Amino acid sequence: MWLQIKCSRHEIVKGQTLKLRIRVIQRAAYLAMTQLHTISIQNFRNCQHASATLSSGLNLIIGDNAAGKTAIIEALWTLATGRSFRTAKTQYLIQHQQDSCTLYAEVHSSHSPKSHRLGLNKSLHKTTLRLNGETIKSQVAIAQQLPVQLLTPESHKLLEEGPKARRQFMDWGCFHQSPDFMPLWRNYQRGLKQRNHALKKHLPKAQVQLWDQTLVENALKIDHIRQDYLERLTPYLMTFCQTLMPEIKDEVVCQYRAGWPKNTEDLLALYQQNYEKESHLGHTQYGAHRADIRFKFAGQEAINTLSRGQQKLFVCALLLAQASLHEQVLNEPVIMLIDDLPAELDETHRIKLLELLQVLNIQHIITSTAESLIPILVPETTKIWNIQSGEMVVKPLSAL
Ligand SMILES: Nc1ncnc2c1ncn2[C@@H]1O[C@H](COP(=O)(O)OP(=O)(O)O)[C@@H](O)[C@H]1O
Ligand SMILES: [Mg+2]
Structure with a gap:
């Protein structure tokens, strides 16, 4: 399957006319890939234990208010960057009555034949990082393996x-x-x-x-x-x-x-x-x-x-x-985390954004309160979960 997008425009850079062409060519066999394959979240916010094997395209997490949707996005961001986007205090991340939270992900990359196993455990006074079974000192190696971007209803504050x-x-x-x-x-x-x-x-x-x-x-x-x-x-x-x-x-x-x-x-x-x-x-x-x-x-x-x-x-x-x-x-493509997409964009722009993510070959993890608000453009690379009290249950696509 070939899919092509071409956008051209002119831009003046240092007095020269530069023609920019973004040309994305997708072909199944040659796809560059960075993909969150499996994730596991323990004792993080209201999530006692959630694990999931993700799709390479759209991963949609549906749940009511306070179900734990933002907590999942926050957990993945915390694993990738070492810090939450909601709080600087670890005590708020660790589930009440627990001593620590543990986040884990297996990442597939086209640059390496093996997948990478990333882990982070946070207690009040200590953070332990693991990369492929070894304890490591710095977040840098994990951040390099997991290039994630984040869009939340707060993002316009940028x-x-x-x-x-x-x-x-x-x-x-x-x-x-x-x-x-x-x-x-x-x-x-x-x-x-x-x-x-x-x-x-x-x-x-x-x-x-x-x-x-x-x-x-x-x-x-x-x-x-x-x-x-x-x-x-x-x-x-x-x-x-x-x-x-x-x-x-x-x-x-x-x-x-x-x-x-x-x-x-x-x-x-x-x-x-x-x-x-x-x-x-x-x-x-x-x-x-x-x-x-x-x-x-x-x-x-x-x-x-x-x-x-x-x-x-x-x-x-x-x-x-x-x-x-x-x-x-x-x-290598990035991985995009989008919390509460319907709060961000109207329907026309939601479709535009989803099309662009698809064409740019970006794995995306999106939360929403209602399934009907997110158009499923490519069912073959879509997975849907229902989340309730921090527990993720995969929803068969046949139920779409
Ligand atoms: N440290 C914690 N331990 C247990 N529950 C928590 C903790 N922090 C927040 N919560 C609860 O987790 C729930 C999920 O919040 P959130 O992820 O913001 O939900 P959503 O995005 O689905 O609306 C809320 O009910 C919140 O009170
Ligand atoms: Mg939320």
Whole structure:
């Protein structure tokens, strides 16, 4: 079976006309694949034990309010990233009266003949990570095996709130595509923490400035990776904006902000000049930790010109752009978690999004309160579960 989508448009990058063509060709035998194959969730929120073998396409989890739908999405996100999107406190994740929660997944990848077994156990004071039966120290290896993206009814906050969510969005891509990014970011964070500590405690100037060189070196490299990532992402974003919101004729512009004033020629000198002010503030004012992206249409910030519905579509376009670039660079699709899809999009756009996910070969795990709200486009790669009090029961497709 061949299935093709072609979208073309023009974009000016550094004064050149670049013709972008997103061309997705699906052919059963040559599919690049990253797939959550089996999952198991224990003592997480209201879910005492749920396990499932997932489909490579649409996985639909249906349940009433408080059945545990978001908990399943949250569990998968927590396994992939080490943190929840609802709380920073482990105590809320662990089921009441239990000491720990355990999350497990088997991931199939076309890059490796064997599947990967990922595990995470969280108790109040300890997190244990396992990869293929071995205990590992860092979340990085798990995150690399499980490139998941998340869309929730809160996702439009990416535009609304402070720059942290937009940095996380950008850094997701940098992390997966640039092996250097994570060590640079860690070094930067370490330096920043020390420098902020020295500033806050009013330690001697030399102890603050001890960290300036490290910060500057890492910040400039991080900046370079981020700029490059956004430059490559923008044409995809334009295409998906046009696909999802054809009514908007203006092209989206991504304005990247490094985290220090635009005209800065010497970041080290800036730190030195700014010392008195920072010493007063008690923290480092400029750097990679202050980066941001502004999305604009016709010179206006997206948050000010798009309707709430369009803001949600814009976030979908951002994720799809990121997913497509990821596929292009790493030759593996991402996995998309979508909580409460009907709360996100109207029917026309739900169908559009589901078609795009299908064509982009993205395994998707979607929750909804009602089955009738989610169109089943490809029954062969669809699985449906009913969830009640955190317990998942698969529903035979013949019952559709
Ligand atoms: N730590 C916990 N232990 C037990 N139950 C919990 C815990 N945290 C939340 N819950 C309960 O889990 C249920 C499922 O919540 P949620 O996943 O948000 O449901 P849904 O998304 O289906 O509406 C809620 O009834 C909530 O009170
Ligand atoms: Mg929910």
